[in-house]
Amino acid sequence: MAALTGRLVSVALDDTDSQYGGCTTHLTGVLLNELGSKALLADYPLLVRLNPNIPWKTRGNGATVLRLFYSGDPMDVLELAWQLAQEYTTPRPPLPGKSPGVVVVEGPVWDDPAMRALYRQALTDVVTRDLTERALVKVGGSFRGGRGVIGASSALAALAPGDPYTFELTFYRLPELWGSRRCVDFGEAFLAEAESSATVNNLDLEERVVAAAPGGPDPVLAGFRGLRPDELWQFEGALCERPHFAVLYRSNQHTGVHLVEGELRPYRSMLIRGTVASRPIKVPRGHVVVTLKTERGLIDVAFFRETGPLTEAAEELMPGDYIEVGGGVRPYSPSGRLTVAAELMRVLRVSKALTKLPPRCPRDGSTMESLGRGKGYRCPRCGLRLPEDAAIEVELPRALRPGLYLPKAGRLRHLTPVGGPLPTLASLPVELKASDVLRVYENPS
Ligand SMILES: [Zn+2]
Numbered sequence: 001m002a003a004l005t006g007r008l009v010s011v012a013l014d015d016t017d018s019q020y021g022g023c024t025t026h027l028t029g030v031l032l033n034e035l036g037s038k039a040l041l042a043d044y045p046l047l048v049r050l051n052p053n054i055p056w057k058t059r060g061n062g063a064t065v066l067r068l069f070y071s072g073d074p075m076d077v078l079e080l081a082w083q084l085a086q087e088y089t090t091p092r093p094p095l096p097g098k099s100p101g102v103v104v105v106e107g108p109v110w111d112d113p114a115m116r117a118l119y120r121q122a123l124t125d126v127v128t129r130d131l132t133e134r135a136l137v138k139v140g141g142s143f144r145g146g147r148g149v150i151g152a153s154s155a156l157a158a159l160a161p162g163d164p165y166t167f168e169l170t171f172y173r174l175p176e177l178w179g180s181r182r183c184v185d186f187g188e189a190f191l192a193e194a195e196s197s198a199t200v201n202n203l204d205l206e207e208r209v210v211a212a213a214p215g216g217p218d219p220v221l222a223g224f225r226g227l228r229p230d231e232l233w234q235f236e237g238a239l240c241e242r243p244h245f246a247v248l249y250r251s252n253q254h255t256g257v258h259l260v261e262g263e264l265r266p267y268r269s270m271l272i273r274g275t276v277a278s279r280p281i282k283v284p285r286g287h288v289v290v291t292l293k294t295e296r297g298l299i300d301v302a303f304f305r306e307t308g309p310l311t312e313a314a315e316e317l318m319p320g321d322y323i324e325v326g327g328g329v330r331p332y333s334p335s336g337r338l339t340v341a342a343e344l345m346r347v348l349r350v351s352k353a354l355t356k357l358p359p360r361c362p363r364d365g366s367t368m369e370s371l372g373r374g375k376g377y378r379c380p381r382c383g384l385r386l387p388e389d390a391a392i393e394v395e396l397p398r399a400l401r402p403g404l405y406l407p408k409a410g411r412l413r414h415l416t417p418v419g420g421p422l423p424t425l426a427s428l429p430v431e432l433k434a435s436d437v438l439r440v441y442e443n444p445s
Contacts (some may be wrong), residue, residue: 004369008042008429010109012155014063015148016085026172026219027088028064029247031081032438035068037137039077042429043067044250044437048155049414050122051258053269053341054330060414063148063155064249065169066182067429073114075142078104082144101148105141105156110428114138115157119207122154123258123415124269127218157212164422166200167355169232171222171243174442181218181243184210192224192234198386199226200254200418202235204410210238211410219244225253229436245440256344256417259326264338266331269415272340273348276321280314288314291337300339301325307407316400320351326416343416345405353396359386 013031016024028045046065051304054061070077085100109115112153114135121127132153136143141156143149159165173182186203189210202212202224212235213222221243224235236246258269274292281289286305291298304312317323324346333339358368361379368377368386376387404419406412 001272006040006071007072007074008067008107009074009077010065010067010105010156012063012065012079012103012152013081013085013148014101014146014151014155015146016089023218023220024062024064025170025223025249027084027119028066029170029172029245029438030088031084032066032247032434033245034080034084035066035070035077038072039066039068041067041072041432041434041437042069043159044167044430044432045247046155046159046215046252047170047253048158049250049251049253050151050154051124051126051267051269051328052413052415054126054267055331061151063151063388065152065155065158069429074104074106076143076197078102078142085145094202095250099146099148101143101145101152103136103141103143103149103151103152103156105136105139107139107143108428109139110160111155112139115153116160117159118154120260122151123252123298124260124262126267127154130152158252159250159425161425161427163250163252164257164424165250166227166254166422167224167229167232167254168223168225168249168251169229169235169246170249171236171239171246172219172223173221174242174244175219177241178219180422182213183239184213184223185238185240186210188240189235189238192231192238195234196226196228196231197233198228198420199224201225201409201412204408206408209410225251234359245438245442248437252344253414253415254412254418255422256326256415258415259344259417264299264329264340266329268329269327270340271324271326272296272301273322273324274299276317276319276351277322278319280317282315286309290314290317292325293305300333300335300337301327301342301343302330302339303342307342307411310342310405310407313347313400313405314342314344316345316398318351318353318398318400321347321400322349322351323347343407347400347402347405350400350402353398355396356391356394357394359390359392 010162050061081102120137162376204211212405259271274294277293290301303311326344327340327342330339366381
Protein backbone atom coordinates (compact mmCIF):
# COMPACT_ATOMS: atom_id res chain seq x y z
CA MET A 1 0.00 0.00 0.00
CA ALA A 2 1.63 3.23 -1.20
CA ALA A 3 0.21 5.30 1.66
CA LEU A 4 2.42 3.52 4.18
CA THR A 5 5.80 4.59 2.78
CA GLY A 6 7.66 7.36 4.55
CA ARG A 7 7.57 8.49 8.15
CA LEU A 8 4.38 9.56 9.87
CA VAL A 9 4.76 13.31 10.42
CA SER A 10 2.25 15.86 11.72
CA VAL A 11 2.71 19.56 11.01
CA ALA A 12 0.51 22.13 12.74
CA LEU A 13 0.08 25.86 12.07
CA ASP A 14 -1.54 28.67 14.02
CA ASP A 15 -1.77 32.44 14.31
CA THR A 16 -0.94 33.44 10.76
CA ASP A 17 -4.18 35.42 10.42
CA SER A 18 -3.91 39.08 9.61
CA GLN A 19 -6.31 41.96 9.30
CA TYR A 20 -4.79 42.62 5.87
CA GLY A 21 -5.99 39.33 4.44
CA GLY A 22 -4.57 35.88 4.82
CA CYS A 23 -5.55 33.14 7.19
CA THR A 24 -4.07 29.98 8.64
CA THR A 25 -6.26 27.59 6.65
CA HIS A 26 -5.27 29.29 3.41
CA LEU A 27 -1.58 28.94 4.23
CA THR A 28 -2.23 25.26 4.98
CA GLY A 29 -3.57 24.78 1.46
CA VAL A 30 -0.48 26.51 0.07
CA LEU A 31 1.76 24.22 2.17
CA LEU A 32 -0.13 21.12 1.04
CA ASN A 33 0.38 22.15 -2.56
CA GLU A 34 4.11 22.85 -2.00
CA LEU A 35 4.72 19.48 -0.32
CA GLY A 36 3.46 17.84 -3.48
CA SER A 37 4.46 14.26 -4.17
CA LYS A 38 6.96 13.99 -1.29
CA ALA A 39 4.05 13.79 1.12
CA LEU A 40 1.17 11.35 1.18
CA LEU A 41 -1.83 12.07 3.34
CA ALA A 42 -2.38 10.01 6.48
CA ASP A 43 -5.60 11.90 7.29
CA TYR A 44 -7.72 14.69 5.89
CA PRO A 45 -6.23 18.13 6.60
CA LEU A 46 -7.54 19.06 10.05
CA LEU A 47 -9.25 22.32 10.98
CA VAL A 48 -9.19 22.41 14.76
CA ARG A 49 -11.18 24.97 16.71
CA LEU A 50 -10.03 25.71 20.24
CA ASN A 51 -11.73 27.46 23.18
CA PRO A 52 -13.95 30.16 21.63
CA ASN A 53 -14.34 32.00 24.94
CA ILE A 54 -10.88 33.54 25.06
CA PRO A 55 -11.35 37.20 24.16
CA TRP A 56 -7.86 37.75 22.74
CA LYS A 57 -8.30 34.88 20.27
CA THR A 58 -10.49 36.81 17.89
CA ARG A 59 -10.81 35.15 14.54
CA GLY A 60 -12.40 31.86 15.50
CA ASN A 61 -9.40 30.43 17.36
CA GLY A 62 -8.57 27.82 14.75
CA ALA A 63 -5.38 25.90 14.05
CA THR A 64 -4.64 23.42 11.28
CA VAL A 65 -2.81 20.10 11.15
CA LEU A 66 -1.51 18.00 8.25
CA ARG A 67 -0.89 14.33 9.03
CA LEU A 68 1.50 12.98 6.41
CA PHE A 69 3.67 10.10 5.33
CA TYR A 70 6.79 12.00 4.44
CA SER A 71 9.66 10.44 2.53
CA GLY A 72 12.25 13.09 3.45
CA ASP A 73 13.60 14.54 6.70
CA PRO A 74 10.72 15.76 8.94
CA MET A 75 12.79 18.87 9.73
CA ASP A 76 12.40 19.84 6.07
CA VAL A 77 8.64 20.03 6.63
CA LEU A 78 9.19 22.31 9.63
CA GLU A 79 11.53 24.59 7.68
CA LEU A 80 9.27 24.70 4.62
CA ALA A 81 6.18 25.50 6.71
CA TRP A 82 8.07 28.12 8.69
CA GLN A 83 9.48 29.73 5.56
CA LEU A 84 6.00 29.88 4.03
CA ALA A 85 4.57 31.33 7.26
CA GLN A 86 7.28 34.01 7.19
CA GLU A 87 6.69 34.86 3.54
CA TYR A 88 2.99 34.82 4.21
CA THR A 89 2.95 37.14 7.19
CA THR A 90 5.72 39.57 6.21
CA PRO A 91 3.64 41.59 3.74
CA ARG A 92 0.58 41.05 5.96
CA PRO A 93 1.54 41.57 9.60
CA PRO A 94 -0.40 39.35 12.00
CA LEU A 95 -3.04 40.89 14.23
CA PRO A 96 -1.66 42.59 17.35
CA GLY A 97 -0.66 40.03 19.96
CA LYS A 98 -0.46 37.25 17.40
CA SER A 99 2.63 35.63 16.01
CA PRO A 100 2.79 32.58 13.78
CA GLY A 101 3.76 29.19 15.10
CA VAL A 102 4.70 25.96 13.33
CA VAL A 103 5.13 22.60 15.07
CA VAL A 104 6.26 19.23 13.71
CA VAL A 105 5.98 15.90 15.54
CA GLU A 106 6.70 12.37 14.34
CA GLY A 107 4.51 9.36 15.09
CA PRO A 108 0.88 8.86 16.13
CA VAL A 109 0.73 12.00 18.29
CA TRP A 110 -3.07 11.64 18.61
CA ASP A 111 -2.44 8.66 20.94
CA ASP A 112 -0.13 10.51 23.31
CA PRO A 113 -1.74 11.20 26.74
CA ALA A 114 0.14 14.48 27.36
CA MET A 115 -0.79 15.83 23.93
CA ARG A 116 -4.41 14.72 24.38
CA ALA A 117 -4.52 16.51 27.74
CA LEU A 118 -3.07 19.64 26.11
CA TYR A 119 -5.77 19.51 23.41
CA ARG A 120 -8.55 19.10 25.98
CA GLN A 121 -7.27 22.02 28.01
CA ALA A 122 -6.99 24.24 24.92
CA LEU A 123 -10.57 23.35 23.98
CA THR A 124 -12.07 24.45 27.25
CA ASP A 125 -9.57 26.67 29.02
CA VAL A 126 -6.45 28.80 28.72
CA VAL A 127 -3.11 27.12 27.90
CA THR A 128 0.31 28.53 28.73
CA ARG A 129 3.47 28.38 26.65
CA ASP A 130 5.18 26.54 29.50
CA LEU A 131 2.62 23.72 29.58
CA THR A 132 2.82 23.50 25.79
CA GLU A 133 6.59 23.14 25.69
CA ARG A 134 6.59 20.48 28.40
CA ALA A 135 4.12 18.38 26.39
CA LEU A 136 6.12 18.93 23.20
CA VAL A 137 9.38 17.81 24.81
CA LYS A 138 7.72 14.53 25.83
CA VAL A 139 6.84 13.69 22.22
CA GLY A 140 10.07 15.06 20.74
CA GLY A 141 8.30 17.85 18.88
CA SER A 142 10.10 20.68 17.07
CA PHE A 143 8.75 24.17 16.67
CA ARG A 144 9.41 27.59 15.23
CA GLY A 145 7.70 30.86 16.03
CA GLY A 146 5.85 32.73 18.71
CA ARG A 147 2.51 32.53 20.40
CA GLY A 148 1.06 30.42 17.58
CA VAL A 149 3.13 27.50 18.86
CA ILE A 150 0.57 27.12 21.68
CA GLY A 151 -2.45 26.72 19.40
CA ALA A 152 -0.56 24.63 16.85
CA SER A 153 0.71 22.21 19.51
CA SER A 154 -2.71 22.01 21.14
CA ALA A 155 -4.30 20.99 17.85
CA LEU A 156 -1.90 18.11 17.13
CA ALA A 157 -3.77 15.44 19.10
CA ALA A 158 -7.25 16.60 18.05
CA LEU A 159 -9.58 14.39 16.05
CA ALA A 160 -8.23 11.05 17.22
CA PRO A 161 -10.06 7.83 16.37
CA GLY A 162 -13.31 7.85 18.35
CA ASP A 163 -13.63 11.65 18.35
CA PRO A 164 -16.72 13.04 16.60
CA TYR A 165 -16.04 15.15 13.53
CA THR A 166 -17.57 17.14 10.69
CA PHE A 167 -16.17 18.31 7.35
CA GLU A 168 -15.58 21.78 5.97
CA LEU A 169 -14.91 22.29 2.30
CA THR A 170 -13.24 25.68 1.96
CA PHE A 171 -12.91 27.48 -1.35
CA TYR A 172 -10.21 30.16 -1.58
CA ARG A 173 -10.16 33.26 -3.74
CA LEU A 174 -7.70 34.25 -6.41
CA PRO A 175 -5.27 36.73 -4.80
CA GLU A 176 -6.27 39.55 -7.16
CA LEU A 177 -9.83 39.32 -5.82
CA TRP A 178 -9.00 39.57 -2.11
CA GLY A 179 -10.87 42.47 -0.60
CA SER A 180 -13.45 42.66 -3.39
CA ARG A 181 -17.06 41.56 -3.08
CA ARG A 182 -17.53 37.77 -3.05
CA CYS A 183 -19.78 36.07 -5.56
CA VAL A 184 -21.60 33.10 -3.99
CA ASP A 185 -25.13 32.50 -5.26
CA PHE A 186 -27.74 32.07 -2.54
CA GLY A 187 -30.24 30.30 -4.83
CA GLU A 188 -27.69 27.71 -6.00
CA ALA A 189 -26.42 27.19 -2.45
CA PHE A 190 -30.02 26.72 -1.35
CA LEU A 191 -30.46 23.97 -3.98
CA ALA A 192 -27.25 22.22 -2.90
CA GLU A 193 -28.45 22.43 0.70
CA ALA A 194 -31.89 21.09 -0.23
CA GLU A 195 -30.33 18.03 -1.89
CA SER A 196 -28.06 17.32 1.07
CA SER A 197 -28.82 15.09 4.01
CA ALA A 198 -26.35 16.53 6.49
CA THR A 199 -25.05 20.05 6.09
CA VAL A 200 -24.45 22.45 8.96
CA ASN A 201 -24.80 26.20 9.38
CA ASN A 202 -24.23 27.19 5.74
CA LEU A 203 -27.25 29.39 5.07
CA ASP A 204 -29.14 32.03 6.98
CA LEU A 205 -32.58 31.39 5.49
CA GLU A 206 -34.21 34.36 7.21
CA GLU A 207 -31.75 36.89 5.80
CA ARG A 208 -31.25 34.89 2.58
CA VAL A 209 -27.51 35.02 3.09
CA VAL A 210 -24.84 32.38 2.46
CA ALA A 211 -23.43 32.27 5.99
CA ALA A 212 -20.58 30.06 4.73
CA ALA A 213 -19.13 33.07 2.91
CA PRO A 214 -17.37 35.46 5.29
CA GLY A 215 -17.04 39.20 4.89
CA GLY A 216 -13.78 41.10 4.96
CA PRO A 217 -10.49 40.88 3.10
CA ASP A 218 -9.45 37.32 3.90
CA PRO A 219 -8.87 34.78 1.13
CA VAL A 220 -11.78 32.49 2.02
CA LEU A 221 -14.48 32.54 -0.63
CA ALA A 222 -16.76 30.20 1.32
CA GLY A 223 -16.43 27.29 3.74
CA PHE A 224 -19.28 24.79 3.51
CA ARG A 225 -19.84 22.48 6.47
CA GLY A 226 -21.47 19.10 6.67
CA LEU A 227 -21.01 15.40 7.24
CA ARG A 228 -20.49 14.12 3.68
CA PRO A 229 -17.71 15.25 1.32
CA ASP A 230 -19.71 14.31 -1.80
CA GLU A 231 -22.52 16.63 -0.71
CA LEU A 232 -20.13 19.46 0.09
CA TRP A 233 -18.52 19.33 -3.35
CA GLN A 234 -22.00 20.07 -4.76
CA PHE A 235 -21.66 23.60 -3.38
CA GLU A 236 -19.07 24.25 -6.10
CA GLY A 237 -22.10 25.05 -8.25
CA ALA A 238 -22.99 28.00 -6.01
CA LEU A 239 -19.73 29.82 -6.76
CA CYS A 240 -20.19 32.54 -9.34
CA GLU A 241 -16.55 33.56 -8.94
CA ARG A 242 -13.71 31.29 -10.08
CA PRO A 243 -11.96 29.93 -6.98
CA HIS A 244 -8.19 29.59 -6.71
CA PHE A 245 -8.23 26.24 -4.91
CA ALA A 246 -10.30 24.25 -2.43
CA VAL A 247 -9.34 22.18 0.63
CA LEU A 248 -11.53 19.59 2.34
CA TYR A 249 -10.93 19.63 6.09
CA ARG A 250 -11.91 17.19 8.78
CA SER A 251 -12.86 19.31 11.77
CA ASN A 252 -14.07 19.39 15.35
CA GLN A 253 -16.52 22.14 14.35
CA HIS A 254 -20.07 21.65 15.64
CA THR A 255 -19.09 18.69 17.81
CA GLY A 256 -19.54 20.45 21.17
CA VAL A 257 -16.33 18.88 22.50
CA HIS A 258 -15.40 22.17 24.20
CA LEU A 259 -18.33 22.04 26.62
CA VAL A 260 -17.34 20.21 29.79
CA GLU A 261 -18.52 20.13 33.37
CA GLY A 262 -16.26 21.35 36.14
CA GLU A 263 -15.17 24.36 38.11
CA LEU A 264 -16.38 27.67 36.70
CA ARG A 265 -13.55 30.04 35.91
CA PRO A 266 -13.45 33.04 33.59
CA TYR A 267 -12.82 32.15 29.91
CA ARG A 268 -13.68 28.49 30.37
CA SER A 269 -16.19 26.81 28.06
CA MET A 270 -18.61 24.96 30.30
CA LEU A 271 -21.68 22.83 30.52
CA ILE A 272 -23.82 23.62 33.57
CA ARG A 273 -27.09 22.17 34.82
CA GLY A 274 -29.54 23.79 37.18
CA THR A 275 -33.02 24.84 38.13
CA VAL A 276 -34.36 28.19 37.01
CA ALA A 277 -34.56 30.28 40.20
CA SER A 278 -36.61 33.24 39.03
CA ARG A 279 -38.37 34.66 36.00
CA PRO A 280 -36.09 35.62 33.09
CA ILE A 281 -35.09 39.27 33.09
CA LYS A 282 -35.12 41.09 29.78
CA VAL A 283 -32.31 43.62 29.80
CA PRO A 284 -31.84 46.55 27.40
CA ARG A 285 -31.00 45.68 23.77
CA GLY A 286 -33.09 42.50 23.96
CA HIS A 287 -30.73 40.25 25.89
CA VAL A 288 -32.19 37.90 28.51
CA VAL A 289 -30.67 36.93 31.86
CA VAL A 290 -31.77 33.85 33.78
CA THR A 291 -30.56 32.91 37.26
CA LEU A 292 -29.93 29.20 37.80
CA LYS A 293 -29.69 27.34 41.08
CA THR A 294 -26.84 24.86 40.59
CA GLU A 295 -24.62 22.57 42.65
CA ARG A 296 -22.11 25.42 42.61
CA GLY A 297 -24.53 28.07 43.82
CA LEU A 298 -26.45 30.71 41.89
CA ILE A 299 -25.19 31.38 38.37
CA ASP A 300 -26.47 33.94 35.88
CA VAL A 301 -26.90 32.83 32.29
CA ALA A 302 -26.91 35.54 29.62
CA PHE A 303 -28.70 34.91 26.32
CA PHE A 304 -27.81 37.41 23.63
CA ARG A 305 -30.46 38.73 21.29
CA GLU A 306 -28.37 37.84 18.21
CA THR A 307 -28.84 34.15 18.99
CA GLY A 308 -32.51 34.48 17.92
CA PRO A 309 -34.48 31.32 18.72
CA LEU A 310 -32.18 30.47 21.64
CA THR A 311 -32.96 33.75 23.39
CA GLU A 312 -36.65 33.50 22.49
CA ALA A 313 -36.76 30.09 24.19
CA ALA A 314 -34.96 31.49 27.24
CA GLU A 315 -37.66 34.13 27.60
CA GLU A 316 -40.20 31.30 28.05
CA LEU A 317 -38.34 29.80 31.02
CA MET A 318 -40.12 29.70 34.37
CA PRO A 319 -38.98 29.06 37.92
CA GLY A 320 -38.58 25.34 38.52
CA ASP A 321 -37.56 24.47 34.94
CA TYR A 322 -34.51 22.20 34.87
CA ILE A 323 -32.05 23.04 32.09
CA GLU A 324 -28.54 22.46 30.82
CA VAL A 325 -26.60 25.37 29.33
CA GLY A 326 -23.39 25.38 27.30
CA GLY A 327 -21.33 28.53 27.01
CA GLY A 328 -18.39 30.60 28.14
CA VAL A 329 -17.75 32.00 31.60
CA ARG A 330 -17.49 35.77 31.51
CA PRO A 331 -14.66 37.52 33.34
CA TYR A 332 -16.98 40.16 34.77
CA SER A 333 -20.59 40.27 35.88
CA PRO A 334 -22.66 43.24 37.07
CA SER A 335 -24.53 41.07 39.59
CA GLY A 336 -21.32 39.80 41.18
CA ARG A 337 -22.40 36.25 40.38
CA LEU A 338 -20.59 34.18 37.79
CA THR A 339 -22.17 34.69 34.38
CA VAL A 340 -22.20 32.18 31.55
CA ALA A 341 -22.85 33.48 28.01
CA ALA A 342 -25.08 30.79 26.50
CA GLU A 343 -24.45 29.23 23.10
CA LEU A 344 -26.96 26.43 23.56
CA MET A 345 -29.66 25.30 26.00
CA ARG A 346 -31.15 21.89 26.58
CA VAL A 347 -34.47 22.03 28.40
CA LEU A 348 -34.53 18.83 30.43
CA ARG A 349 -37.77 19.31 32.36
CA VAL A 350 -40.42 22.03 32.32
CA SER A 351 -42.16 22.80 35.58
CA LYS A 352 -45.93 23.00 35.83
CA ALA A 353 -47.29 26.51 35.47
CA LEU A 354 -50.03 26.75 38.08
CA THR A 355 -52.45 29.55 38.75
CA LYS A 356 -55.09 29.91 41.49
CA LEU A 357 -58.73 30.52 40.67
CA PRO A 358 -61.44 31.43 43.23
CA PRO A 359 -63.58 28.45 44.32
CA ARG A 360 -67.31 28.07 43.77
CA CYS A 361 -69.60 28.57 46.76
CA PRO A 362 -70.61 25.12 48.12
CA ARG A 363 -74.10 26.48 49.03
CA ASP A 364 -75.23 28.18 45.85
CA GLY A 365 -72.55 27.61 43.22
CA SER A 366 -71.60 31.27 42.78
CA THR A 367 -68.01 32.11 41.91
CA MET A 368 -66.48 33.44 45.12
CA GLU A 369 -64.48 36.66 45.33
CA SER A 370 -60.95 37.01 46.62
CA LEU A 371 -60.56 39.07 49.79
CA GLY A 372 -57.01 39.93 48.82
CA ARG A 373 -53.80 38.01 48.62
CA GLY A 374 -53.75 35.25 51.27
CA LYS A 375 -57.00 36.43 52.89
CA GLY A 376 -59.38 33.83 51.50
CA TYR A 377 -62.67 34.12 49.60
CA ARG A 378 -66.26 35.32 50.14
CA CYS A 379 -69.44 34.41 48.30
CA PRO A 380 -71.03 37.54 46.77
CA ARG A 381 -74.53 36.01 47.06
CA CYS A 382 -74.69 34.40 50.55
CA GLY A 383 -71.61 35.85 52.24
CA LEU A 384 -69.97 32.48 53.03
CA ARG A 385 -66.24 32.75 53.70
CA LEU A 386 -63.62 30.14 52.81
CA PRO A 387 -59.88 30.11 53.60
CA GLU A 388 -57.16 30.67 50.99
CA ASP A 389 -56.52 26.96 50.50
CA ALA A 390 -60.01 26.52 49.07
CA ALA A 391 -58.70 28.00 45.81
CA ILE A 392 -58.72 25.84 42.69
CA GLU A 393 -55.27 25.25 41.18
CA VAL A 394 -55.27 25.22 37.40
CA GLU A 395 -52.36 24.15 35.20
CA LEU A 396 -51.57 26.59 32.41
CA PRO A 397 -50.18 25.34 29.10
CA ARG A 398 -46.41 25.91 28.62
CA ALA A 399 -45.06 27.17 25.31
CA LEU A 400 -41.61 25.75 26.06
CA ARG A 401 -40.98 22.05 25.37
CA PRO A 402 -38.10 19.87 26.51
CA GLY A 403 -35.35 19.70 23.87
CA LEU A 404 -32.26 21.36 22.45
CA TYR A 405 -32.36 25.08 21.65
CA LEU A 406 -29.73 26.67 19.40
CA PRO A 407 -29.04 29.99 17.70
CA LYS A 408 -30.46 30.18 14.21
CA ALA A 409 -28.61 28.42 11.38
CA GLY A 410 -25.85 30.60 10.01
CA ARG A 411 -25.24 32.09 13.46
CA LEU A 412 -23.81 29.08 15.28
CA ARG A 413 -20.41 29.42 16.85
CA HIS A 414 -17.73 27.17 15.37
CA LEU A 415 -17.89 24.44 17.99
CA THR A 416 -21.60 24.59 18.88
CA PRO A 417 -23.08 21.11 18.41
CA VAL A 418 -26.23 20.69 16.35
CA GLY A 419 -27.69 17.76 18.24
CA GLY A 420 -27.56 14.91 15.72
CA PRO A 421 -25.25 11.89 15.76
CA LEU A 422 -21.79 12.54 14.28
CA PRO A 423 -19.32 10.16 12.62
CA THR A 424 -16.08 8.97 14.23
CA LEU A 425 -13.04 7.25 12.75
CA ALA A 426 -12.36 3.67 13.83
CA SER A 427 -8.63 4.06 13.23
CA LEU A 428 -5.88 6.17 11.70
CA PRO A 429 -4.27 6.53 9.19
CA VAL A 430 -6.97 7.06 6.58
CA GLU A 431 -6.16 6.13 3.01
CA LEU A 432 -6.62 9.19 0.83
CA LYS A 433 -5.57 10.65 -2.48
CA ALA A 434 -4.43 14.28 -2.63
CA SER A 435 -7.24 14.92 -5.11
CA ASP A 436 -9.77 13.90 -2.43
CA VAL A 437 -8.84 16.90 -0.32
CA LEU A 438 -7.21 19.49 -2.61
CA ARG A 439 -8.59 20.82 -5.87
CA VAL A 440 -6.65 23.52 -7.70
CA TYR A 441 -8.71 25.53 -10.19
CA GLU A 442 -6.07 27.95 -11.34
CA ASN A 443 -2.33 27.69 -10.96
CA PRO A 444 -0.87 30.23 -8.56
CA SER A 445 0.50 33.11 -10.61
ZN1 LIG B 1 -72.89 31.42 48.44
